[in-house]
Amino acid sequence: MTTHTASRPPSPPPPPSGSDFARLSRKISEAGLMDRRPGYYVVRITVVALLYAGGWAAFALVGQSWWTLAVAAFLALMFGQVALVAHDVAHRQVFRLRGPSETAGRVAGACIGMGYGWWQDKHTRHHANPNHEELDPDVSPDLLVWSQKQARAARGVARLIGRAQAFLFFPLLTMEGFNLHVASARALANRSLKHRALEGALLFGHFAVYLTALFWVLPPGMAVAFLLVHQCLFGVYLGAIFAPNHKGMPTLTGDDRPDFLRRQVLTSRNVRGGRFTDVMLGGLNYQIEHHLFPSMPSPNLRRAQPLVRRHCAELGVSYLETGLLTSYRQALASLHRAGAPLRSARPAGQDG
Template sequence: MASPGTIDTRGSDFARLARRISDAGLLDRRPFYYAVRMIIAAVAYAGCWAAFVWVGDSWWQLLVAVAMAVLFTQLGFLAHDLGHRQVFRTRRPSDIAGLIIGNLGVGLGWGWWNTKHNRHHANPNHEDHDPDVSPAVIVWSEDQVEKSTGIPRFFAKYQAFWFFPLLTLEAWHLHIASFKALFEPAAKRRYVELTLLITHVVLYLGLVFTMLPVGKALLFLVVHQGLFGLYLGCTFAPNHKGMPVLTKEDKLDFLRKQVLTSRNVRGGWFTDVALGQLNYQIEHHLFPHMPAPNLRKAQPIVERYCAEINVDYLQTGLVESYGQALRHLHDVGAALR
């Protein structure tokens, strides 16, 4: 613990941390890194579809479906970084690349997802303001359990056991939600996004059902979209699930709101790649514009600073992060058991 005399007392707690991060150059753009990453993503995308055509009418297509699930999730990570303007400084190139990757590439609405995700960042794990903890199917707090009806109440009793199976439906949910959002009055770029989404669906389903008989085509869709949703959900679950759920009674400053509701996941380069570097969730929430490859370097700075100002900083292994999330879900549903 640093002595009081060693801590800069100018500004808020977050402002002092931000100065340290800025002085370390960790907010600087990484254009070469993202150029290489985009090229790799484009080659992999073309390669997966080329493999799909080459394999043809074969059960080996299920392996292609697995590879595509991994690729679609990795593209989702790239779209996520674009949404936070980690890649480009200005909105226009970020939006163009995001629309191509999101709407056209994987069939997820860029505008809808950005709006939803920005609301999450503004109030993480807040049961009134964070759409990621809204009780649509899973309930996240005892208060939500008491108010639950219908489907959420049905699953809540043993929702820890339902959690991973339900994630296999997540991709389908995201596709449908992307379309639904474009018919809301507040939708922006309605016709551009709708055109790109429809183009994705037509090309995707057209190629699958042209190359494969109906039975194999349907199985390909189940495996691809199911694993896509499962993988995507498993990369976000360790970040906030099982952490404190905030209500209107909680009055926290920006730094504490972001740190206390987030969890980091320890690991090496494989974990970083597999989780899209979102395993540094605390650093990402504090500095959402920070390029993803800089998060690892920011982690020890943030952890030391939190120790200095006596703010709890949680970092666990991947398996333990899931354990904490599932135990929380099971405890929340206890009243119904």
């Protein structure tokens, strides 16, 4: 895997006077939606930290009982919430300055076994070019293919899985938690990664404390069961958060680079829902607004949505918002279409 030096999370480029995005940006600024929300983040981070600590306290108290698997499920949810806090921190939604943002981000990453510098760089490149097949690491072909072009070029495991990837997508998400840990560890081999020693110490420190706690408190079989339930559900939760955002939306290739506003809006999908949806998806259900204004505090995204949607309507720019289940159906349908060339391809040795 190729990794890159961690960089500052992206902000929209300075728009030319009078551009479509410039006019929207002025509306957003005049509404005060870019203002910091310190009170909100104090409450949110405190609640998440207390629930995270409470989950581990419950793990110790329940001890050698199969009820510990219920604790594993709860901690999977808490790991996902910590990941969402790390996401907001990385985008400078919480702290204005780089130093506090990196410190808080690394602490959050250490709590869930994620390399913060590696993830921040990967996410930065995604924001700059969402759904661009050559530039967005989130749609690079790996186990899955995201377009028929990628399917035709697929080899090995990707070629095998791609034939039925729509049916395998959610089962494969059970491995996403493990993949997060492995990718974070592999990134440490890149000498250009900033603060590599610190990143490695935090990452392997997490692994050591986590595994020691499991096998100290629980008998081996129960510890393995806890690990599998916890990590698999963590992966499914992460995938359930991020899959609705861009999967199934138009992909870009080559020099296909619309202006900033259209590049972000046309490749993103919003998910309808109330406050519960906002909490469970961490505000990423307002993906269009988040991509347009990455440093906007997540509680302001709901208020920004009417302004953005109205502005897009005035420009004639398609703005997609669906229910959560519909977003999954669209994502899975897109995966099924992408894998079509692999289902129609002849088995090796039968050509001609």
